Amino acid sequence: MRNPWSQGVWSVLAVVFLAAGFARAEKADDASSSKNDNKSLSQRVKDLEDKLAAYQSASDEKFKLIHEDQLRLHFNLYGDAEYRVSGPSGSFPQQNAFYVGQTDLHIMAQYGPHLGAMVENVVEFDGQSPSIDLERVMVYYSFSDQFRLAAGRDHTSFGYWNRTFHHGDQLQTTIDRPFFLAFEDGGGSDQAFKKGGVVPNHIVGMFAYGKFDLGASSLNYEFNVGNNGNIGLNVDGSGNATDAAINFDPSGGDAFSSKRFAGRLVFKPAADGGLAIGVASVLSHYNVTPSGPVSDTTPVFNDLAQVLLEGEVIYTDDNFEFLSEFYNFDDATGLGTTQGSAKNTGYYLQVGYQAAPDLKPYLRVEDLNVDGTDPFFRALLWSNTTVYLAGIRYDLVPAASSLKLELHLIDTSGVRSTEVASAWGFAF
Protein backbone atom coordinates (compact mmCIF):
# COMPACT_ATOMS: atom_id res chain seq x y z
CA MET A 1 0.00 0.00 0.00
CA ARG A 2 1.25 3.35 -0.93
CA ASN A 3 2.30 5.49 1.91
CA PRO A 4 0.96 9.01 1.27
CA TRP A 5 3.70 10.43 3.41
CA SER A 6 6.46 8.84 1.40
CA GLN A 7 4.71 9.87 -1.81
CA GLY A 8 4.71 13.37 -0.57
CA VAL A 9 8.38 13.16 0.32
CA TRP A 10 9.31 11.70 -3.06
CA SER A 11 7.26 14.44 -4.74
CA VAL A 12 8.98 17.10 -2.76
CA LEU A 13 12.35 15.52 -3.45
CA ALA A 14 11.50 15.39 -7.12
CA VAL A 15 10.52 18.99 -7.14
CA VAL A 16 13.64 19.88 -5.25
CA PHE A 17 15.89 17.94 -7.62
CA LEU A 18 14.04 19.37 -10.61
CA ALA A 19 14.41 22.86 -9.26
CA ALA A 20 18.05 22.22 -8.52
CA GLY A 21 18.45 20.98 -12.03
CA PHE A 22 16.84 24.07 -13.46
CA ALA A 23 18.91 26.26 -11.20
CA ARG A 24 22.06 24.48 -12.23
CA ALA A 25 21.08 24.77 -15.85
CA GLU A 26 20.37 28.44 -15.41
CA LYS A 27 23.66 28.84 -13.65
CA ALA A 28 25.35 27.00 -16.44
CA ASP A 29 23.57 29.27 -18.91
CA ASP A 30 24.58 32.26 -16.88
CA ALA A 31 28.12 30.99 -16.73
CA SER A 32 28.01 30.25 -20.39
CA SER A 33 26.35 33.58 -21.10
CA SER A 34 28.76 35.30 -18.74
CA LYS A 35 31.57 33.54 -20.51
CA ASN A 36 30.22 34.79 -23.82
CA ASP A 37 29.80 38.34 -22.42
CA ASN A 38 33.37 38.30 -21.12
CA LYS A 39 34.59 37.15 -24.45
CA SER A 40 32.76 39.90 -26.29
CA LEU A 41 33.89 42.46 -23.68
CA SER A 42 37.54 41.50 -24.07
CA GLN A 43 37.12 41.56 -27.82
CA ARG A 44 35.58 44.98 -27.55
CA VAL A 45 38.42 46.21 -25.40
CA LYS A 46 40.88 44.82 -27.91
CA ASP A 47 39.02 46.51 -30.76
CA LEU A 48 39.10 49.80 -28.91
CA GLU A 49 42.82 49.41 -28.20
CA ASP A 50 43.45 48.72 -31.88
CA LYS A 51 41.47 51.80 -32.89
CA LEU A 52 43.33 53.93 -30.37
CA ALA A 53 46.67 52.67 -31.64
CA ALA A 54 45.64 53.47 -35.21
CA TYR A 55 44.49 56.95 -34.20
CA GLN A 56 47.72 57.62 -32.33
CA SER A 57 49.72 56.42 -35.29
CA ALA A 58 47.81 58.74 -37.62
CA SER A 59 48.25 61.62 -35.20
CA ASP A 60 51.99 60.97 -34.92
CA GLU A 61 52.24 60.83 -38.69
CA LYS A 62 50.43 64.15 -38.97
CA PHE A 63 52.76 65.76 -36.46
CA LYS A 64 55.74 64.25 -38.27
CA LEU A 65 54.56 65.84 -41.52
CA ILE A 66 54.12 69.17 -39.80
CA HIS A 67 57.32 69.01 -37.88
CA GLU A 68 60.00 67.30 -39.92
CA ASP A 69 61.77 68.33 -43.08
CA GLN A 70 58.71 68.60 -45.26
CA LEU A 71 57.61 71.33 -47.63
CA ARG A 72 54.96 73.64 -46.22
CA LEU A 73 53.14 76.02 -48.50
CA HIS A 74 50.81 78.80 -47.48
CA PHE A 75 48.72 81.00 -49.71
CA ASN A 76 47.19 84.30 -48.77
CA LEU A 77 44.99 86.57 -50.83
CA TYR A 78 44.58 90.28 -50.20
CA GLY A 79 42.72 92.98 -52.01
CA ASP A 80 40.20 95.75 -51.86
CA ALA A 81 37.53 97.49 -53.88
CA GLU A 82 37.18 101.27 -53.64
CA TYR A 83 34.80 104.09 -54.42
CA ARG A 84 36.09 107.65 -54.46
CA VAL A 85 34.57 111.08 -54.97
CA SER A 86 37.02 113.87 -55.66
CA GLY A 87 37.46 117.34 -57.05
CA PRO A 88 38.96 120.76 -56.42
CA SER A 89 37.87 121.98 -53.00
CA GLY A 90 35.99 124.93 -54.47
CA SER A 91 33.88 122.77 -56.80
CA PHE A 92 33.72 119.45 -54.99
CA PRO A 93 32.54 116.94 -56.08
CA GLN A 94 33.63 116.74 -59.66
CA GLN A 95 34.45 113.11 -60.30
CA ASN A 96 33.36 109.83 -58.80
CA ALA A 97 34.46 106.33 -59.69
CA PHE A 98 34.90 102.78 -58.50
CA TYR A 99 38.38 101.33 -58.39
CA VAL A 100 39.94 97.95 -57.81
CA GLY A 101 42.91 98.22 -55.49
CA GLN A 102 45.94 96.01 -55.61
CA THR A 103 45.07 92.31 -55.60
CA ASP A 104 47.85 90.52 -53.85
CA LEU A 105 48.63 86.79 -54.01
CA HIS A 106 51.14 86.04 -51.29
CA ILE A 107 52.84 82.67 -51.22
CA MET A 108 55.11 81.41 -48.44
CA ALA A 109 57.11 78.23 -48.63
CA GLN A 110 59.16 76.56 -45.92
CA TYR A 111 61.33 73.49 -46.20
CA GLY A 112 62.64 72.33 -42.87
CA PRO A 113 63.38 74.67 -39.99
CA HIS A 114 65.74 77.07 -41.76
CA LEU A 115 65.01 77.43 -45.48
CA GLY A 116 62.11 79.40 -46.86
CA ALA A 117 60.90 81.54 -49.73
CA MET A 118 58.30 84.19 -50.27
CA VAL A 119 56.61 85.51 -53.40
CA GLU A 120 54.20 88.41 -53.59
CA ASN A 121 52.41 88.92 -56.89
CA VAL A 122 50.23 91.94 -57.28
CA VAL A 123 47.66 92.45 -59.99
CA GLU A 124 47.02 96.12 -60.61
CA PHE A 125 44.30 97.61 -62.73
CA ASP A 126 45.34 100.68 -64.64
CA GLY A 127 42.32 101.58 -66.69
CA GLN A 128 41.37 98.57 -68.80
CA SER A 129 44.62 96.69 -68.66
CA PRO A 130 45.64 94.68 -65.65
CA SER A 131 49.32 94.28 -65.04
CA ILE A 132 51.05 91.72 -62.90
CA ASP A 133 53.96 92.89 -60.78
CA LEU A 134 56.30 90.60 -58.97
CA GLU A 135 56.63 92.84 -55.95
CA ARG A 136 58.57 90.60 -53.59
CA VAL A 137 60.39 87.39 -54.35
CA MET A 138 63.10 86.07 -52.13
CA VAL A 139 64.73 83.00 -50.72
CA TYR A 140 66.00 83.07 -47.16
CA TYR A 141 67.91 80.97 -44.67
CA SER A 142 67.32 81.57 -40.98
CA PHE A 143 70.35 80.65 -38.92
CA SER A 144 68.84 81.97 -35.70
CA ASP A 145 66.70 84.86 -34.47
CA GLN A 146 69.90 86.93 -34.64
CA PHE A 147 70.68 86.27 -38.29
CA ARG A 148 68.59 85.60 -41.37
CA LEU A 149 70.13 85.91 -44.84
CA ALA A 150 68.00 86.51 -47.91
CA ALA A 151 68.34 87.34 -51.58
CA GLY A 152 65.91 88.51 -54.23
CA ARG A 153 63.54 91.45 -54.19
CA ASP A 154 62.18 92.91 -50.97
CA HIS A 155 61.06 96.20 -49.47
CA THR A 156 64.03 98.47 -48.81
CA SER A 157 65.04 98.72 -45.18
CA PHE A 158 63.72 102.06 -44.10
CA GLY A 159 60.61 103.18 -42.29
CA TYR A 160 58.03 101.38 -40.20
CA TRP A 161 55.42 101.72 -42.93
CA ASN A 162 57.58 100.44 -45.78
CA ARG A 163 58.76 97.45 -43.77
CA THR A 164 55.42 96.56 -42.20
CA PHE A 165 52.76 97.22 -44.81
CA HIS A 166 53.34 95.71 -48.20
CA HIS A 167 50.65 95.30 -50.77
CA GLY A 168 47.73 94.03 -48.69
CA ASP A 169 45.77 97.12 -47.66
CA GLN A 170 43.57 95.14 -45.26
CA LEU A 171 46.52 94.89 -42.87
CA GLN A 172 46.96 98.67 -42.54
CA THR A 173 44.53 100.99 -40.78
CA THR A 174 44.06 103.41 -43.68
CA ILE A 175 43.08 102.93 -47.32
CA ASP A 176 46.32 104.38 -48.73
CA ARG A 177 49.94 104.71 -47.75
CA PRO A 178 51.21 108.22 -46.95
CA PHE A 179 51.38 109.81 -50.39
CA PHE A 180 55.15 110.31 -50.51
CA LEU A 181 55.66 106.65 -49.56
CA ALA A 182 53.53 105.39 -52.45
CA PHE A 183 55.05 102.56 -54.44
CA GLU A 184 57.20 103.57 -57.35
CA ASP A 185 54.49 102.82 -59.91
CA GLY A 186 51.79 104.63 -57.95
CA GLY A 187 50.39 101.51 -56.35
CA GLY A 188 49.04 101.92 -52.85
CA SER A 189 48.66 105.62 -53.32
CA ASP A 190 45.73 107.95 -53.31
CA GLN A 191 44.01 108.07 -56.69
CA ALA A 192 44.17 111.86 -56.39
CA PHE A 193 47.89 111.71 -57.20
CA LYS A 194 47.99 108.83 -59.67
CA LYS A 195 51.77 108.66 -59.49
CA GLY A 196 54.58 107.04 -57.59
CA GLY A 197 56.16 108.30 -54.44
CA VAL A 198 59.61 109.72 -53.85
CA VAL A 199 61.26 106.83 -52.03
CA PRO A 200 62.92 103.64 -53.30
CA ASN A 201 60.39 101.24 -51.74
CA HIS A 202 61.86 98.09 -53.32
CA ILE A 203 65.35 96.76 -53.74
CA VAL A 204 66.82 93.85 -55.66
CA GLY A 205 69.87 92.44 -53.92
CA MET A 206 70.86 90.69 -50.71
CA PHE A 207 69.50 91.25 -47.24
CA ALA A 208 70.37 90.45 -43.65
CA TYR A 209 67.93 90.68 -40.76
CA GLY A 210 68.07 89.83 -37.09
CA LYS A 211 67.00 90.59 -33.57
CA PHE A 212 68.99 90.79 -30.36
CA ASP A 213 67.41 90.13 -27.00
CA LEU A 214 68.75 92.73 -24.55
CA GLY A 215 67.03 91.39 -21.45
CA ALA A 216 63.88 93.45 -21.13
CA SER A 217 64.57 95.30 -24.41
CA SER A 218 65.27 94.23 -27.95
CA LEU A 219 67.16 95.57 -30.94
CA ASN A 220 66.24 94.68 -34.52
CA TYR A 221 68.55 95.33 -37.43
CA GLU A 222 68.15 95.19 -41.20
CA PHE A 223 70.75 95.63 -43.89
CA ASN A 224 70.43 95.65 -47.69
CA VAL A 225 72.85 95.87 -50.58
CA GLY A 226 71.34 96.01 -54.04
CA ASN A 227 70.75 97.75 -57.31
CA ASN A 228 70.22 101.44 -57.72
CA GLY A 229 67.14 102.50 -59.63
CA ASN A 230 66.57 105.15 -62.24
CA ILE A 231 63.89 107.73 -62.89
CA GLY A 232 61.81 106.91 -65.93
CA LEU A 233 60.54 110.14 -67.48
CA ASN A 234 57.77 110.27 -70.05
CA VAL A 235 57.91 113.36 -72.25
CA ASP A 236 55.48 114.83 -74.73
CA GLY A 237 56.17 116.00 -78.23
CA SER A 238 57.70 119.21 -76.95
CA GLY A 239 60.10 117.38 -74.71
CA ASN A 240 58.28 118.37 -71.51
CA ALA A 241 57.85 115.78 -68.81
CA THR A 242 54.33 114.42 -68.41
CA ASP A 243 54.93 111.83 -65.71
CA ALA A 244 57.80 110.14 -63.96
CA ALA A 245 58.49 107.22 -61.65
CA ILE A 246 61.40 105.55 -59.91
CA ASN A 247 62.27 102.23 -61.55
CA PHE A 248 63.71 100.04 -58.84
CA ASP A 249 64.69 97.27 -61.24
CA PRO A 250 65.41 98.93 -64.55
CA SER A 251 65.88 96.80 -67.63
CA GLY A 252 69.56 96.61 -68.39
CA GLY A 253 70.36 96.28 -64.70
CA ASP A 254 72.17 98.76 -62.53
CA ALA A 255 73.86 101.55 -64.47
CA PHE A 256 76.19 102.27 -61.56
CA SER A 257 79.16 100.24 -60.36
CA SER A 258 78.52 101.32 -56.79
CA LYS A 259 75.48 99.78 -55.20
CA ARG A 260 72.54 100.96 -53.10
CA PHE A 261 73.01 100.42 -49.37
CA ALA A 262 70.26 100.55 -46.77
CA GLY A 263 70.28 99.92 -43.05
CA ARG A 264 67.72 100.21 -40.25
CA LEU A 265 67.85 99.79 -36.48
CA VAL A 266 64.75 99.50 -34.30
CA PHE A 267 64.98 99.60 -30.51
CA LYS A 268 62.13 98.46 -28.27
CA PRO A 269 62.60 99.51 -24.63
CA ALA A 270 60.20 96.72 -23.61
CA ALA A 271 60.56 93.80 -25.99
CA ASP A 272 56.91 92.79 -25.61
CA GLY A 273 55.69 96.37 -25.37
CA GLY A 274 54.26 98.70 -27.96
CA LEU A 275 56.94 101.40 -28.20
CA ALA A 276 59.60 101.21 -30.93
CA ILE A 277 62.16 103.81 -31.92
CA GLY A 278 64.00 103.45 -35.19
CA VAL A 279 66.49 105.07 -37.53
CA ALA A 280 67.38 104.21 -41.11
CA SER A 281 69.52 105.40 -43.96
CA VAL A 282 69.58 104.65 -47.68
CA LEU A 283 72.38 105.63 -50.07
CA SER A 284 71.27 105.56 -53.73
CA HIS A 285 72.49 106.76 -57.08
CA TYR A 286 69.93 107.90 -59.66
CA ASN A 287 69.94 108.78 -63.31
CA VAL A 288 67.08 109.94 -65.51
CA THR A 289 65.94 107.94 -68.53
CA PRO A 290 63.61 110.03 -70.71
CA SER A 291 61.26 108.41 -73.21
CA GLY A 292 62.24 110.88 -75.92
CA PRO A 293 64.05 114.13 -76.64
CA VAL A 294 63.76 116.55 -73.75
CA SER A 295 63.35 120.31 -73.62
CA ASP A 296 65.93 122.56 -71.97
CA THR A 297 63.88 122.87 -68.84
CA THR A 298 63.32 119.15 -68.35
CA PRO A 299 65.64 117.89 -65.63
CA VAL A 300 67.92 115.10 -66.80
CA PHE A 301 70.98 113.86 -64.97
CA ASN A 302 73.35 110.92 -65.05
CA ASP A 303 74.39 110.52 -61.45
CA LEU A 304 72.67 112.09 -58.47
CA ALA A 305 73.72 110.49 -55.18
CA GLN A 306 71.10 110.74 -52.44
CA VAL A 307 71.31 109.92 -48.75
CA LEU A 308 67.87 109.32 -47.31
CA LEU A 309 67.74 109.65 -43.53
CA GLU A 310 64.71 108.42 -41.64
CA GLY A 311 63.63 108.42 -38.01
CA GLU A 312 60.53 106.85 -36.51
CA VAL A 313 58.64 106.75 -33.23
CA ILE A 314 55.99 104.09 -33.20
CA TYR A 315 53.56 102.98 -30.53
CA THR A 316 51.06 100.21 -31.17
CA ASP A 317 48.97 98.08 -28.86
CA ASP A 318 45.60 96.37 -29.14
CA ASN A 319 43.72 99.63 -28.55
CA PHE A 320 45.87 102.49 -29.78
CA GLU A 321 48.37 103.31 -32.50
CA PHE A 322 50.69 106.25 -32.93
CA LEU A 323 52.84 106.16 -36.07
CA SER A 324 55.34 108.85 -36.98
CA GLU A 325 58.18 108.95 -39.47
CA PHE A 326 60.45 111.79 -40.49
CA TYR A 327 62.53 111.90 -43.66
CA ASN A 328 65.37 114.02 -44.93
CA PHE A 329 66.41 113.69 -48.59
CA ASP A 330 69.98 114.91 -48.94
CA ASP A 331 70.74 115.34 -52.64
CA ALA A 332 73.89 117.38 -52.01
CA THR A 333 76.13 114.56 -50.86
CA GLY A 334 78.94 115.30 -53.28
CA LEU A 335 79.09 111.62 -54.21
CA GLY A 336 77.54 112.07 -57.67
CA THR A 337 78.11 114.35 -60.62
CA THR A 338 74.82 116.19 -60.09
CA GLN A 339 74.20 118.09 -56.90
CA GLY A 340 70.82 118.97 -55.56
CA SER A 341 69.63 120.31 -52.24
CA ALA A 342 69.83 118.91 -48.72
CA LYS A 343 66.67 120.76 -47.70
CA ASN A 344 64.03 118.24 -48.66
CA THR A 345 61.89 116.75 -45.92
CA GLY A 346 58.82 114.63 -45.47
CA TYR A 347 56.87 113.32 -42.53
CA TYR A 348 53.60 111.78 -41.48
CA LEU A 349 51.84 111.41 -38.15
CA GLN A 350 48.98 108.97 -37.68
CA VAL A 351 46.88 108.18 -34.62
CA GLY A 352 44.17 105.57 -34.34
CA TYR A 353 42.02 104.45 -31.42
CA GLN A 354 40.09 101.20 -31.14
CA ALA A 355 36.92 102.81 -29.88
CA ALA A 356 35.03 99.49 -29.98
CA PRO A 357 36.18 95.92 -30.80
CA ASP A 358 35.25 96.50 -34.45
CA LEU A 359 35.42 100.29 -34.82
CA LYS A 360 38.56 102.40 -35.19
CA PRO A 361 38.61 106.12 -35.97
CA TYR A 362 41.92 107.62 -37.09
CA LEU A 363 43.64 110.82 -38.18
CA ARG A 364 46.73 111.46 -40.26
CA VAL A 365 48.74 114.39 -41.53
CA GLU A 366 51.32 113.93 -44.31
CA ASP A 367 53.73 116.51 -45.60
CA LEU A 368 56.41 116.81 -48.27
CA ASN A 369 58.49 119.96 -48.30
CA VAL A 370 61.05 120.19 -51.09
CA ASP A 371 63.51 122.65 -52.51
CA GLY A 372 61.98 123.76 -55.82
CA THR A 373 65.39 123.72 -57.50
CA ASP A 374 66.26 120.18 -56.48
CA PRO A 375 66.72 118.09 -59.67
CA PHE A 376 65.55 114.83 -58.04
CA PHE A 377 62.16 116.20 -57.08
CA ARG A 378 61.86 118.21 -60.29
CA ALA A 379 62.44 115.01 -62.29
CA LEU A 380 59.78 113.20 -60.27
CA LEU A 381 57.38 116.13 -60.77
CA TRP A 382 56.75 116.50 -57.05
CA SER A 383 56.29 119.79 -55.21
CA ASN A 384 55.24 120.80 -51.72
CA THR A 385 52.19 118.81 -50.71
CA THR A 386 50.22 118.38 -47.51
CA VAL A 387 47.36 115.97 -46.86
CA TYR A 388 45.02 115.97 -43.90
CA LEU A 389 43.11 112.74 -43.47
CA ALA A 390 40.31 111.64 -41.17
CA GLY A 391 38.76 108.22 -41.35
CA ILE A 392 36.99 105.38 -39.66
CA ARG A 393 37.45 101.64 -40.02
CA TYR A 394 34.80 99.02 -39.32
CA ASP A 395 35.93 95.38 -39.02
CA LEU A 396 33.22 93.51 -40.85
CA VAL A 397 34.89 90.18 -40.06
CA PRO A 398 37.78 90.58 -37.57
CA ALA A 399 41.18 89.95 -39.15
CA ALA A 400 39.59 89.13 -42.52
CA SER A 401 37.56 92.02 -43.90
CA SER A 402 36.98 95.68 -43.18
CA LEU A 403 35.19 98.76 -44.44
CA LYS A 404 36.96 102.13 -44.42
CA LEU A 405 35.67 105.65 -45.02
CA GLU A 406 37.99 108.66 -45.28
CA LEU A 407 38.04 112.37 -45.99
CA HIS A 408 41.20 113.76 -47.62
CA LEU A 409 42.05 117.44 -47.77
CA ILE A 410 44.95 117.94 -50.18
CA ASP A 411 47.10 121.01 -50.72
CA THR A 412 49.61 120.84 -53.55
CA SER A 413 51.62 124.07 -53.71
CA GLY A 414 48.52 126.06 -52.77
CA VAL A 415 46.11 124.19 -55.03
CA ARG A 416 43.47 122.54 -52.84
CA SER A 417 41.43 119.46 -53.60
CA THR A 418 39.11 117.22 -51.64
CA GLU A 419 38.47 113.51 -51.80
CA VAL A 420 36.08 111.16 -50.04
CA ALA A 421 37.33 107.62 -50.31
CA SER A 422 35.81 104.33 -49.23
CA ALA A 423 37.19 100.81 -49.44
CA TRP A 424 36.16 97.23 -48.74
CA GLY A 425 39.24 95.21 -48.02
CA PHE A 426 39.82 91.51 -47.47
CA ALA A 427 42.63 89.20 -46.39
CA PHE A 428 42.43 85.38 -46.56
Place this chain on the structure above:
Amino acid sequence: MRKNYWKKISALFLTGAVFGWAYASAKAPKIVVIVKSDGVLASLDSKDIKAVYLGDKTFQGSTKIEPLVNGTEALSDLFMKKVLNKTKAQYKKIWNAKAFIDGLSAPAVVPASEDIIRAIEKNDDAIGFVLDEDIPKDKKDVKVIYTVDAGEK
Protein backbone atom coordinates in the same frame (compact mmCIF):
# COMPACT_ATOMS: atom_id res chain seq x y z
CA MET B 1 29.46 79.41 29.04
CA ARG B 2 26.93 79.18 26.22
CA LYS B 3 28.57 82.15 24.53
CA ASN B 4 31.93 80.36 24.59
CA TYR B 5 30.31 77.27 23.17
CA TRP B 6 28.89 79.11 20.15
CA LYS B 7 32.14 80.94 19.69
CA LYS B 8 33.94 77.66 19.46
CA ILE B 9 31.38 76.29 17.03
CA SER B 10 31.66 79.40 14.82
CA ALA B 11 35.45 79.21 14.85
CA LEU B 12 35.26 75.57 13.86
CA PHE B 13 32.95 76.32 10.97
CA LEU B 14 35.09 79.22 9.80
CA THR B 15 38.23 77.13 9.91
CA GLY B 16 36.47 74.40 8.01
CA ALA B 17 35.31 76.87 5.37
CA VAL B 18 38.81 78.28 4.90
CA PHE B 19 40.36 74.87 4.57
CA GLY B 20 37.59 73.85 2.22
CA TRP B 21 38.19 76.84 -0.02
CA ALA B 22 41.95 76.26 0.01
CA TYR B 23 41.46 72.63 -0.84
CA ALA B 24 39.08 73.50 -3.68
CA SER B 25 41.55 76.06 -5.08
CA ALA B 26 44.40 73.62 -4.91
CA LYS B 27 42.31 71.12 -6.77
CA ALA B 28 41.20 73.60 -9.53
CA PRO B 29 42.68 72.67 -12.92
CA LYS B 30 45.69 74.62 -14.16
CA ILE B 31 47.00 75.29 -17.64
CA VAL B 32 50.57 74.10 -17.91
CA VAL B 33 53.10 74.79 -20.65
CA ILE B 34 55.22 71.72 -21.30
CA VAL B 35 58.44 70.86 -23.09
CA LYS B 36 60.67 67.81 -23.21
CA SER B 37 62.42 67.35 -19.86
CA ASP B 38 66.00 67.38 -21.06
CA GLY B 39 65.40 69.37 -24.23
CA VAL B 40 66.72 72.74 -25.41
CA LEU B 41 63.51 74.52 -24.41
CA ALA B 42 63.61 73.53 -20.73
CA SER B 43 64.95 76.95 -19.72
CA LEU B 44 62.26 79.08 -21.38
CA ASP B 45 60.48 81.52 -19.09
CA SER B 46 57.05 83.15 -19.27
CA LYS B 47 58.35 86.05 -21.36
CA ASP B 48 59.86 83.59 -23.85
CA ILE B 49 56.63 81.58 -24.01
CA LYS B 50 54.64 84.65 -24.96
CA ALA B 51 57.28 85.62 -27.55
CA VAL B 52 57.23 82.12 -29.05
CA TYR B 53 53.46 81.99 -29.46
CA LEU B 54 53.34 85.53 -30.90
CA GLY B 55 56.13 84.93 -33.40
CA ASP B 56 58.74 87.18 -31.78
CA LYS B 57 61.00 84.27 -30.85
CA THR B 58 61.39 81.50 -33.38
CA PHE B 59 64.74 79.99 -32.39
CA GLN B 60 66.37 78.83 -29.21
CA GLY B 61 69.99 79.21 -30.22
CA SER B 62 70.06 77.61 -33.62
CA THR B 63 67.14 75.25 -32.93
CA LYS B 64 63.86 76.20 -34.56
CA ILE B 65 61.08 76.16 -31.99
CA GLU B 66 57.86 74.32 -32.89
CA PRO B 67 54.98 75.78 -30.87
CA LEU B 68 51.81 73.69 -30.77
CA VAL B 69 48.31 74.95 -30.10
CA ASN B 70 45.88 72.66 -28.31
CA GLY B 71 42.97 71.76 -30.56
CA THR B 72 40.53 71.96 -27.63
CA GLU B 73 39.08 75.35 -28.43
CA ALA B 74 38.05 76.33 -24.91
CA LEU B 75 41.54 75.54 -23.61
CA SER B 76 43.33 77.39 -26.39
CA ASP B 77 41.07 80.44 -25.92
CA LEU B 78 41.89 80.41 -22.21
CA PHE B 79 45.61 80.07 -22.95
CA MET B 80 45.50 83.04 -25.30
CA LYS B 81 43.67 85.10 -22.71
CA LYS B 82 45.73 84.17 -19.64
CA VAL B 83 49.21 83.64 -21.05
CA LEU B 84 49.32 85.74 -24.21
CA ASN B 85 46.85 88.38 -23.03
CA LYS B 86 45.16 88.31 -26.46
CA THR B 87 41.75 87.49 -27.82
CA LYS B 88 41.52 84.94 -30.62
CA ALA B 89 40.93 87.72 -33.18
CA GLN B 90 44.02 89.61 -31.95
CA TYR B 91 46.10 86.43 -32.12
CA LYS B 92 44.95 85.81 -35.71
CA LYS B 93 45.69 89.41 -36.67
CA ILE B 94 49.22 89.16 -35.26
CA TRP B 95 49.94 85.99 -37.21
CA ASN B 96 48.45 87.43 -40.42
CA ALA B 97 50.98 90.23 -40.10
CA LYS B 98 53.84 87.86 -39.24
CA ALA B 99 53.07 85.80 -42.33
CA PHE B 100 52.96 88.87 -44.53
CA ILE B 101 56.00 90.65 -43.18
CA ASP B 102 58.35 87.85 -42.16
CA GLY B 103 56.99 84.80 -43.95
CA LEU B 104 56.30 83.00 -40.67
CA SER B 105 53.67 80.27 -40.28
CA ALA B 106 51.27 80.31 -37.35
CA PRO B 107 51.72 77.54 -34.74
CA ALA B 108 50.27 74.18 -35.76
CA VAL B 109 47.05 73.06 -34.11
CA VAL B 110 47.22 69.55 -32.64
CA PRO B 111 43.88 67.80 -31.96
CA ALA B 112 44.05 67.03 -28.24
CA SER B 113 46.15 67.18 -25.09
CA GLU B 114 47.33 63.59 -25.33
CA ASP B 115 48.63 64.29 -28.85
CA ILE B 116 50.53 67.29 -27.56
CA ILE B 117 52.05 65.27 -24.73
CA ARG B 118 53.16 62.56 -27.16
CA ALA B 119 54.62 65.16 -29.54
CA ILE B 120 56.53 66.81 -26.68
CA GLU B 121 57.91 63.44 -25.53
CA LYS B 122 59.31 62.77 -28.98
CA ASN B 123 60.63 66.19 -29.97
CA ASP B 124 63.19 68.45 -28.32
CA ASP B 125 61.99 71.53 -30.15
CA ALA B 126 58.27 71.29 -29.46
CA ILE B 127 56.37 73.31 -26.88
CA GLY B 128 52.68 72.97 -26.06
CA PHE B 129 50.04 73.57 -23.41
CA VAL B 130 47.58 71.22 -21.68
CA LEU B 131 45.68 71.00 -18.39
CA ASP B 132 47.81 69.66 -15.53
CA GLU B 133 45.34 66.84 -14.97
CA ASP B 134 45.93 65.66 -18.57
CA ILE B 135 49.51 64.67 -17.79
CA PRO B 136 49.75 61.07 -16.50
CA LYS B 137 51.56 60.88 -13.17
CA ASP B 138 54.31 58.63 -14.51
CA LYS B 139 55.37 60.96 -17.36
CA LYS B 140 59.02 61.73 -16.73
CA ASP B 141 59.84 62.95 -20.25
CA VAL B 142 57.65 66.00 -19.95
CA LYS B 143 58.60 69.10 -17.98
CA VAL B 144 56.21 71.83 -16.89
CA ILE B 145 57.88 75.21 -17.41
CA TYR B 146 54.92 77.46 -16.67
CA THR B 147 51.64 77.14 -14.76
CA VAL B 148 48.60 79.37 -14.66
CA ASP B 149 45.21 78.98 -13.05
CA ALA B 150 42.61 77.83 -15.58
CA GLY B 151 39.74 79.53 -13.71
CA GLU B 152 37.79 82.11 -15.72
CA LYS B 153 38.55 84.97 -13.29
